[in-house]
Amino acid sequence: MTPSALRLARSIAAFRFAAALRAAAAYSAPVAPVALVCTLALAGCGAPRTQDAATAAAGDAAYFGDVTPPARDVFTFALGAEPESFDPGLASGQPDGRVARLLFEGLTREDARTLEPRPGQAYRWEITPDGLTYTFHLRPGIAWSNGAPVTAADFRWSWLRVINPATGARYGNLLAPIKNAEEFNKGKLTDENQVGIQAPDDSTLVITLRAPTSYFLYLVQYYTCLPTPRAAIEKYGVRWTRPENIVNNGPFLLDHWRQNERFEFVPNPRYWDRKNIRLERIVGWTVEDLNTCANLYKSGVFDWNPSGYLPSQFIPHLRTFKDFRHGPYQGVYYYSINTTRKPYDDVWVRRALTLCVDRESIARDLLKGSRDPWGNMTPSGYPGYQPPPAVPYDPEKARECLAKAGYPGGKGFPKLSILFNTSEDHRRIGEAIQQMWKRELGIEVELSNQEWGSYLQAATNLDYDVARRSWIGDYLDPNTFLACFITGDGNNRSGWSNARYDALIHASGFELDVAKRMATLREAEAILLDEAPVIPIYHYSTNEMVKPYVRGIYITPLDVHPLTYVWIDRQWREHPPEVASLETRAK
Structure with missing residues (x-):
């Protein structure tokens, strides 16, 4: 494609996407599942698609929306929030990591x-x-x-x-x-x-x-x-990741980046395994609204809607489609408490807050069973690791703890603010916990919604009372969760410090006996839950949508998906479906 043709194609794609985004946003308010299926079809907003007579076949109704493959080998997906940084040394979020892994x-x-x-x-x-x-x-x-x-x-x-x-x-x-x-x-x-x-x-x-x-x-x-x-970083400083400056060694090059809109990647001709890359372009759109992501997937704009970008209230309905995938996932959704602020420096206050979160009702009523309620800071699935008892829901004991802190019935307790980044699910969970703390503890709670960059800055600078957080394992070991909370760790972001906890985590790194090491980590987690700088809420599971013509994306325990060898199968109806991996799609 010539440069002028590419510019024209980009302009058309951006125009179509903007139109689709406006149309999808019109449906961003909660709607009934039937409406989501029957009324959110968007036309003409994706890449050109090949159409054949089989598209109208009754079998396609088993899939959520358009299943027409793109005319070219272009793969498009929901990236989610705009990455804070895709400098590998500074990256810290899932969108950051997805971009970094494509480039390096x-x-x-x-x-x-x-x-x-x-x-x-x-x-x-x-x-x-x-x-x-x-x-x-x-x-x-x-x-x-x-x-x-x-x-x-x-x-x-x-x-x-x-x-x-x-x-x-x-x-x-x-x-x-x-x-x-x-x-x-x-x-x-x-x-x-x-x-x-x-x-x-x-x-x-x-x-x-x-x-x-x-x-x-x-x-x-x-x-x-x-x-x-090194040379690019020393020459350009923080601007070294700009498309005109970036130097990378991975399977793809950064061909285009428009902040808060999209990233475009093309194969790197110098990559050692270039001959086995089948895609000619990957496009990641930065869309945070979950309803909009679902709508754009249904319309055929997105080929893949990763886990975390589906509205939880619609998941029971989406499970009925063949392109829905569900599997276990090493991640925990939790709240962190800023222990450097009064009255949250008082352990009795923190215990009161965590004991007064009804995880069961959040998972059952708000998330419609798409997540498991969870009272531990480590997820399940680590061989040889037996976690300490989970934090229970005990509002009576929570009231006793708050009274010990000097706030019987919530009297005199300052208004508490819950910080979260833009997401309908985060808001709904925040509203539920707001009601729980008001009803059971007599505490006034306000919600503070910030866009991703401001939210991260506030959480990192400890500019909050209670903040929505989540952690996804970096490797298959409980240390990937527990090491975050040692004193001064860059991912602690609660201000919490405990010398005994630090010593246990440090000692586990030198213990060669597996059973003893796991016991050491268990003791450390027990301290973390008792001191309560964190409020575990639910255990993640993957819930994603993948078009049937997309090959090479599998369910993994860390929700990491290498995209290097993904390809478009235009004869997908003639070929057996790929096994998703850890689990087949939910029945």
Whole structure:
């Protein structure tokens, strides 16, 4: 396609999408499921589609909306909120990670079905018998998008940048298993040569750990560990990720970015496995409204509506369609309490708040059974880990706790504000908890809705009373949840600090006996739940919509979906459907 034709196509696509967005927004208020199915069809707002006689066949009614494949190999999906940053070293949200993983590739990469580590920029590695040293060997000839070679020194510089306290990376603690990385990250050590990250030559990276870490290869493929281009960062500063400045090494290039509208990606001709990439373009639209996402999927604008972007009240109805997928997911939705503010620095206040959340009614009545009520900070599914007892719903005990804090019946308690980012589900949950605390504790509660960027800034700066939060596991181990709450961690964002808790998390990193390690983590979680800087609410599960012609997207326990090898099957009716993976679609 010529540059002028591409500009024209973009203009037409943007015009059509804007029209679709306006039409979909008109239906953003809650409507009955029948109305959602029968009246939200939008015409002419997606990429050109191939049409055949079979489209009108009765079998297509089993799917939610248009199932006509796009005429070209263009894959479109709901990205959700505008990423705060897709600089891998600074990224911290799911939209951030989705963009970063398209543009960059680490030493290892996730298997699309199992998420097990597969060779990425490194084609092989060795681990010493004591589990302390990992030696990665980079592929010959790998290059940045500007043609410069990708070297082991690039990975070393990128990882040192993440743990450099001056960078302010929220995931700096992710590399704590590396020898002296935690000390360097906390400023206790300034000599980078003492950190266990060495590049003896251009193609060899040697990592020395402080203790054996069974999940280290899973950490290596996380987006925080993706390499970043030193020359571009030093030349352009914070603007290095602009399309005209960015240099990357992953399967796709950033071809177009319009903030708060869309990202467009095209295959990277220098990527080592370019020959196996079948898509010619990926488009991610930044749409936060859940009803709008569902409407645009139904109309054929989106080929994939990821988990988290379906209105929960409609999920019981959407489950009846063949393109609906449901599966287990390592994520917990919770509220955090700002323990640096009075009266929330009082543990009795925090206990009163968490004991007065009826998780069962939220999951059953508001979320229509699409999520499980959850009173722990770690999700289910970790082999060998038995969590401590979950926080119960006990309004009588909650009132006793509030009285011990000096606020019997809520008298004298200041108005409490619940912070959340724009989402109908967040609002509905906030309203439900607002009523619970008012009814059972006599506390006045207001809701504070902010757009994603402002919300993140407020949560990070502890500019809130109680905030909507969620955490998705970065790897399959309870440490991925519990390590967030050690003192000063960039993902703590509650101001909470407990020396015993910190010591237990630290000790678990050195414990070689699996049973003892899990017992140590269990004790730490018990402290976290008792001190209550967090209020667990529900256990995530994946609920997503995938067009039947899309191949290569599977249900995974971390809701991570590598898109490198996704493709469009225009003869999908003639081929058996793919097995979604962990579970088939819900019946």
